[in-house]
Amino acid sequence: MMRISSAKTRWGSCSRKRNINLNWRLVFAPPAILDYVIMHELSHLTHMNHSKAFWKHVEEMMPDYKTHRTWLKKNGRTLSRATGSLSQAVDTLMIN
Numbered sequence: 001m002m003r004i005s006s007a008k009t010r011w012g013s014c015s016r017k018r019n020i021n022l023n024w025r026l027v028f029a030p031p032a033i034l035d036y037v038i039m040h041e042l043s044h045l046t047h048m049n050h051s052k053a054f055w056k057h058v059e060e061m062m063p064d065y066k067t068h069r070t071w072l073k074k075n076g077r078t079l080s081r082a083t084g085s086l087s088q089a090v091d092t093l094m095i096n
Helices: 024-028 031-043 052-061 065-082 084-095
Strands: 002-005 012-014 020-023
Touching (some): 020 031, 031 052
């Protein structure tokens, strides 16, 4: 199952029950960044950790993943802040 979340500190997650959560703020990211987060979480369906095997799997699916990972680390906070009051409104909707 895939869900949209309003997590404050994660762009995505994958639970032991194989549920994938994606942060709604990713809609403001470049498409390649969204693709990277999705590929990262899909890789957790095979490797439920961040082992060397996990990162090899990510790289097989997306050879340039390091570029996208770096972009997200560098721009993620700005992306979160850029949503401003929209973020508060969506967070309220997600709770209700």
